[in-house]
Amino acid sequence: MIKPVAQPFTILTDTYIPLPVENIDTDQIIPARFLKATSKEGFGKNLFRDWRYENDDESRPLADFVLNNPAYKGSILVAGKNFGCGSSREHAAWALADYGFRAVVSSFFADIFKNNALNNGVLPVTVSEQFLQKLFTQTAEATLTIDLSVQTITLNTTGEQEHFEINAYKKTCLLNGYDDIDFLLSLKEDILQFEKKHSYGYEKENHLAPRRRDWP
Amino acid sequence: MGKTLFDKIWEKHVVKEPGAGLSVLYIDRHFIHEVTSPQAFAGLKKRGLRVFRPEQTIATADHNVPTLNQHLPIREELSRRQVETLIQNCADHGITLYGLGHPYQGIVHVIGPELGITQPGMTIVCGDSHTSTHGAFGCIAFGIGTSEVEMVLATQCLLQAKPKQMRITVDGRLKKGVVSKDAVLYILSKISASGATGYAIEYAGSAIRSMSMEARMTICNMSIEMGARCGLIAPDETTFSYLKNRQFAPKGSDWERAVNYWKTLYTDSDAIFDKEYFFDAEEIEPMITYGTNPGMGIPVTGAIPAQETLPENERKALAKALAYMGLKEGEKLKGKKIDYVFIGSCTNSRLEDLRMVAQLVKGKKKAPHVEVWVVPGSKQVEAQARAEGIDKIFEEAGFQLRQPGCSACLGMNEDKIPAGKYCVSTSNRNFEGRQGAGARTILASPLTAAAAAITGEITDVREWLND
Numbered sequence: 001m002i003k004p005v006a007q008p009f010t011i012l013t014d015t016y017i018p019l020p021v022e023n024i025d026t027d028q029i030i031p032a033r034f035l036k037a038t039s040k041e042g043f044g045k046n047l048f049r050d051w052r053y054e055n056d057d058e059s060r061p062l063a064d065f066v067l068n069n070p071a072y073k074g075s076i077l078v079a080g081k082n083f084g085c086g087s088s089r090e091h092a093a094w095a096l097a098d099y100g101f102r103a104v105v106s107s108f109f110a111d112i113f114k115n116n117a118l119n120n121g122v123l124p125v126t127v128s129e130q131f132l133q134k135l136f137t138q139t140a141e142a143t144l145t146i147d148l149s150v151q152t153i154t155l156n157t158t159g160e161q162e163h164f165e166i167n168a169y170k171k172t173c174l175l176n177g178y179d180d181i182d183f184l185l186s187l188k189e190d191i192l193q194f195e196k197k198h199s200y201g202y203e204k205e206n207h208l209a210p211r212r213r214d215w216p
Numbered sequence: 217m218g219k220t221l222f223d224k225i226w227e228k229h230v231v232k233e234p235g236a237g238l239s240v241l242y243i244d245r246h247f248i249h250e251v252t253s254p255q256a257f258a259g260l261k262k263r264g265l266r267v268f269r270p271e272q273t274i275a276t277a278d279h280n281v282p283t284l285n286q287h288l289p290i291r292e293e294l295s296r297r298q299v300e301t302l303i304q305n306c307a308d309h310g311i312t313l314y315g316l317g318h319p320y321q322g323i324v325h326v327i328g329p330e331l332g333i334t335q336p337g338m339t340i341v342c343g344d345s346h347t348s349t350h351g352a353f354g355c356i357a358f359g360i361g362t363s364e365v366e367m368v369l370a371t372q373c374l375l376q377a378k379p380k381q382m383r384i385t386v387d388g389r390l391k392k393g394v395v396s397k398d399a400v401l402y403i404l405s406k407i408s409a410s411g412a413t414g415y416a417i418e419y420a421g422s423a424i425r426s427m428s429m430e431a432r433m434t435i436c437n438m439s440i441e442m443g444a445r446c447g448l449i450a451p452d453e454t455t456f457s458y459l460k461n462r463q464f465a466p467k468g469s470d471w472e473r474a475v476n477y478w479k480t481l482y483t484d485s486d487a488i489f490d491k492e493y494f495f496d497a498e499e500i501e502p503m504i505t506y507g508t509n510p511g512m513g514i515p516v517t518g519a520i521p522a523q524e525t526l527p528e529n530e531r532k533a534l535a536k537a538l539a540y541m542g543l544k545e546g547e548k549l550k551g552k553k554i555d556y557v558f559i560g561s562c563t564n565s566r567l568e569d570l571r572m573v574a575q576l577v578k579g580k581k582k583a584p585h586v587e588v589w590v591v592p593g594s595k596q597v598e599a600q601a602r603a604e605g606i607d608k609i610f611e612e613a614g615f616q617l618r619q620p621g622c623s624a625c626l627g628m629n630e631d632k633i634p635a636g637k638y639c640v641s642t643s644n645r646n647f648e649g650r651q652g653a654g655a656r657t658i659l660a661s662p663l664t665a666a667a668a669a670i671t672g673e674i675t676d677v678r679e680w681l682n683d
Contacts, residue, residue, distance in 0.1 A: 022533050023409055023509050027647045032628040036280060036294035038254035038301050050649045055635075082410040085443060085509075086647060087626070088345040089252065090361035110413060111379075111445055112345060112359055119363035167377065169236035179363065181263070184371040187232060187240060191373055194231040194242055200337060200477050 006121035008177040012102055013145040013156070015074035017066055020136045024079055025086030026113060030095040032087075043091055044098030071140040078105045078135045078144075083124075084113025093120045103146050105153065107132045118170050119179060125153050125164050134160065148175060218484025221450050222381055222416045225356045225481070229339045231373055241376045244338040246273040246368045247324045248311070250280055250302040251628070252343030256366035257305040267309040269372045274333060275306050275313040278323045279344075280628050283591050283618035286316050295629065309369075320463075322594020322620040325349040325562035329433065330596055332462025336451035336478040341368060346562045346644065348439040351448035352432035353455055354481045356416070358446040379445040380414055380490040383483075385421035388497035393678035395572070396431035397564060397642065397661035399423065400438040401503035401513045403495060409511035413443030415491065418483060423497035424449060429458040430568035437563045438644055441510040450482040502677055504549060505646045505659040507537035512646070514549075516664060516676045522546045540648050541656050542636070549674045553585075554658070556639035557669040558651070559615075560591030561625035564642035564662050567597050573666040574606040576680070582614040583672025589631065590615050591623040615669065627652040640668040 034046040052067055054060040061068040077096065083106040084092060093116040096104065103123040117124045125146060127135075131153075135144075138157060145154045148171060154161040166174075173179060184191075219227075231240040248256075253275075260267070267273065280295045290296035299316065306313040314320040320327055325346050328334040334350045340357035341347060343365045350357035360374065367374055384403060390396075404411075417439050424432065432449050439447025456475050459465045466474040501515035512534075514520065520538070522545045523531050538545060559565070559573055570592060582588050590610055592598040598620055601607055610617045624631040625643035627650060633639040635654025642665050646657035658674070667675040 020532075021536070022529075025509070025645075025647045027626075027645070027650050031649055031653070032626045035251050035628060036292075036298050038298055039258065040255050050653050056653055082413070082443070085409060085413075086345065086440075086645060088343060088359035088361055090255075090343075090363060093361070108410060108413065110410070110443055112361060116361035116363065119361060167236055167238065169234070169238055169375075180375045181259075181363075181367050181370055183234075184240065184367055184373050184375065185265075187371070187373070190232050190240070191242070191371060195372075198229075198242060200474065 006177045006179065009102065009121060009123055009148050009174045011145065011147045012075065013143055014076050015072070015141065015143050016076035016078050016105070016135070017072045017074055018136050019066055019077060019079045022080035023082045023085055026084055026089050026092040027086055029084070029092040030089065035089060035091050040094045042098065043095035044100070047095040047099045075100050075102045076105060076144055076146070077101050077103070078132070081106055081108040081129065081132070083109050084117070085110040088112045088116070090116040090120070093117045093122055097122050105132070105135065105144070118174065121174065121177065123148065123174060127153060127162050127164060131160065131162050217488060218486035220381055220483045220487045220489065221354060221418055221448060221481055222356065223487070225337055225339065226378060228337070229356070237377055238375050239378060240373050241339060243341050243368050243372055243374060244272065245328070245333060245340045247328055247340070247342035247347070248273055248275045248365065249324050249344065250277045250298045252362050253305065253365055254298065254301045255362045256343070256369055259366040260369055265370050267311065267369045270310040272372060273311050273369065274328070275302060275311050276321055276324050276327055277302060277315050278620070279622045279626065281316055281621040282629055283621050283623045283631055286619045292630070319595050319599070322597065323562045323565060323622055325437065326566060326593030326597065329353065329429070330462070330594060332459050332465030335459065335465065335474070336455060337481050341374065345440045346437050348444065348446045349433050349437040349562055351436040351439065351446050352429060354448055354451035354478070356446055356448065359440060379416045381418070382412055382415040382444070382491040382493070383418045383420055383489040384493045384495070386419070386423040386495045386497050387421040388423055389426070390423060390497045390500060393502055393663060393681050394500050395661045395663060396427055396434045398503045399497070399500050400435045401505065401510070401659060402500045404438065404441055404511045405503065405513035406495070407442055407493060409441060409509040410443045411511070412439065415444050417442070417444045417447040419447060419449050420483070425452065428568060429454060430566045433566070434563055438510065441644060451478045502661060502664050504664065504674060505657070506541065506543055506549060507534070508540055508646055508648050510644065510646060510659060512537060513659070516674065517548070517550055519546055519548045520544070549658070550676060552638070552674045554640050554668055554673060555586060555637040556633050557586060557588045557665050558591070558624045558639055558641040558643060559662055559665055560589065560593070560623050561643035562593065562622070563644045565591060565593030565597065567600050569642065569662045570597065570601050570606055571604070573662050574609045576663060576666045576677070577613045577615070577670060578609050580613055580670050582669045586669055586672045588615040588669045589618055589624060591618045591631070592620050594620050613670070624651050626650060627655070633657070640665045640674070
């Protein structure tokens, strides 16, 4: 039986935090020196660490960085194109989720980040460059409504709306809070059958050591 | 219609197509390391699951290990705990670990190929974006997040959408002083840091065919810097002779059968790609980067672009990058004083890279103001370098030969470049703070990095080479 593992995502209406920078890589989202943890918790306090504080000093927040501007709040991050490029670190998605973001809006996402976000209940919403630029010119009070079931994003102050794409399976997962592992585990028989015929013809079995025959 | 190399490997690994354009893809080889695996094992434990095929997962410690005194306990507590967690998880689940102190330990993308674990036609994943490196052998190899590491540990499968396909053809001969790192930095400068997002790239053409396996790995390694899901090169005699007699390569009659199969792994002449690029190898010069993404590259003799030559939307990014780098638009970098040289990382830390550097610096000394770190990709690379006397050449040149690990490529261990300092680096990323908070990275080939170490400034290595 598939049980929800994350908070389901349905409709989200909230103010948003604009970050009009392109090619934001995951090293900026969470610098490598914070990847030493062995749990998924607590990364939010180091989100965008080196853009937030001068010389890594929490008592010296950089005033012109948007997360330090009390006027901007909300659970939606709006960022420039090619968001999440670079390192595959899922810690970037954990940091965004832990900080309180439930969705990231951009005109273009890096592949690995997109998967990582989806696997953590953070919705990546791809919009047109035009729509994105519009979001960057609004006041701090502007709100967005993201409706996953009909795949729309609306700028409520102007009523402008765009449809966004999401894989149908991933959408079901997010709407219900499911993840891929439960699905893959349900394919046990298919995987065992596949293994029986998966051969390159030069090794009886394609692995480094003798294979167990059971499903643990 | 014919099939691409990518199609052939992909189709052989599809367990099921459950709809929504997704495939359940079987994974032949899974590499893990200390940084992106602990939460995956914790996830398994929480669900009460065991590792399904421990014999298809191989572990090493590389990202977060010191590169000096590896025989001593790791000083930094969090790093030590992370490495200990990996040791415990591997022991609990029967996973082979080439940890610190083991003669096979090293950077995950260096040891897989050098042990012959990486073989043509396979699907290979690792919780590291530079897994694309293994594609040099004609594999589908890509980086994954920790949730996906957990999926592979639990089921040996991943749920994936098939990417679009791109072919990059480089024909002709690379000129003297120009190596594969320059070629990939050149390609990046042309197609940008997001130019291949959503694609699998096949590299082809006579320039690629004439490259060694090490050089091909450097090319495939940086596919991710273009945003690509993976990069691959069809296997050929160069691939086969590299793999023959390696530790985990097929042996005896299996070897013949393996090579026969590997020879079927190529793109059919009538296959169609979603996108194609063609480059002329003769046009490639030694390359350096000036900005804060790997697509911001110029020839070593070139100038940083001026604002007005760029489209409107790129001007802000250029200004931000140059402010971080302490550079000016239109500035030429040749002759620019630098502070550090880092020769290492999964991009350029193999024996061929170290030999290339040694040959160039033999009998020379580093500039007094420059700190030079050479971090070999693996214990085997280190041992071979010592056996060949490369360590002596480095010692005389004032280069520090350290112990294997990812080191200053990502600034996770103590090997960090101080804020504001310029580092010519053979690694793969020049992101803000990548090599340490405030560090200014200039990506280059091992040759260009070695020349900079000697002169203490950005140097055109071609001026040193005889015709």
